[in-house]
Amino acid sequence: DTGVSQNPRHKITKxxxxxxFRCDPISEHNRLYWYRQTLGxxxxxxTYFQNEAQLEKSRLLSDRFxxxxxxxxxxxxxxxxxxxGDSAMYLCASSPSGTGNTKQYFGPGTRLTVT
Amino acid sequence: AQSVTQLGSHVSVSEGALVLLRxxxxxxxxxxxxxYVQYPNQGLQLLLKYTSAATLVKGINGFxxxxxxxxxxxxxxxxxxxxxxxxxxxCAVSATDSWGKLQFGAGTQVVVTP
Numbered sequence: 001d002t003g004v005s006q007n008p009r010h011k012i013t014k015x016x017x018x019x020x021f022r023c024d025p026i027s028e029h030n031r032l033y034w035y036r037q038t039l040g041x042x043x044x045x046x047t048y049f050q051n052e053a054q055l056e057k058s059r060l061l062s063d064r065f066x067x068x069x070x071x072x073x074x075x076x077x078x079x080x081x082x083x084x085g086d087s088a089m090y091l092c093a094s095s096p097s098g099t100g101n102t103k104q105y106f107g108p109g110t111r112l113t114v115t
Numbered sequence: 116a117q118s119v120t121q122l123g124s125h126v127s128v129s130e131g132a133l134v135l136l137r138x139x140x141x142x143x144x145x146x147x148x149x150x151y152v153q154y155p156n157q158g159l160q161l162l163l164k165y166t167s168a169a170t171l172v173k174g175i176n177g178f179x180x181x182x183x184x185x186x187x188x189x190x191x192x193x194x195x196x197x198x199x200x201x202x203x204x205x206c207a208v209s210a211t212d213s214w215g216k217l218q219f220g221a222g223t224q225v226v227v228t229p
Binding site: 031042056099100103105107109 | 156
């Protein structure tokens with residue numbers, strides 16, 4: 001497999017601007033996950049897709065955040081009116097369907113810096 | 116509700132020495148347990164996972180972990196550290212009745228000295 005890819009790898013934006021990140025999962029994987037990782041912390045779950053359906057969202061995902069996965073392929077995560085607290089690494093992962101022990105494959109992440 | 120605690124945010128080991136990274140979980144029933152490694156500028160990579168088949172789990176790169184229900188622990192070990200083991204290590208849990216949402220610990224940064 002070619003692995004999970006994320007673009008851009010780095011994004012610097014000014015507070016109040018909107019940003020959008022893209023995740024391309026492994027092609028045969030129908031599950032896709034977004035996590036956020038801040039400095040010194042482990043990744044925190046944001047949201048999860050099964051094909052094109054968004055099945056769960058964390059309370060961390062405020063109204064300024066929206067995620068989509070049209071046609072069950074790639075996914076986008078948009079942050080509107082960015083705040084300095086949004087600065088973090090945004091990780092995408094994918095997996096085939098399965099139980100709670102199914103391996104998730106992670107992308108390299110998009111590092112967001114809000115100035 | 117589940118949680119996972121990693122003891123020690125930084126660990127320094129000499130090359131050739133034992134690597135021991137500690138992970139304790141809190142859950143009403145034993146969850147699935149994972150260890151992931153993160154190298155700089157790379158994605159998280161699965162080292163090993165516990166799925167109730169065996170309490171001693173062997174993973175990649177010579178790592179292994181032992182599930183101890185009585186201690187609610189899943190510590191990661193490697194008998195002899197290599198310089199290439201320098202990375203950040205994360206313990207994670209997933210409920211056995213879930214679709215697989217991972218809850219991660221805060222991570223342990225491993226430094227290997229010559």
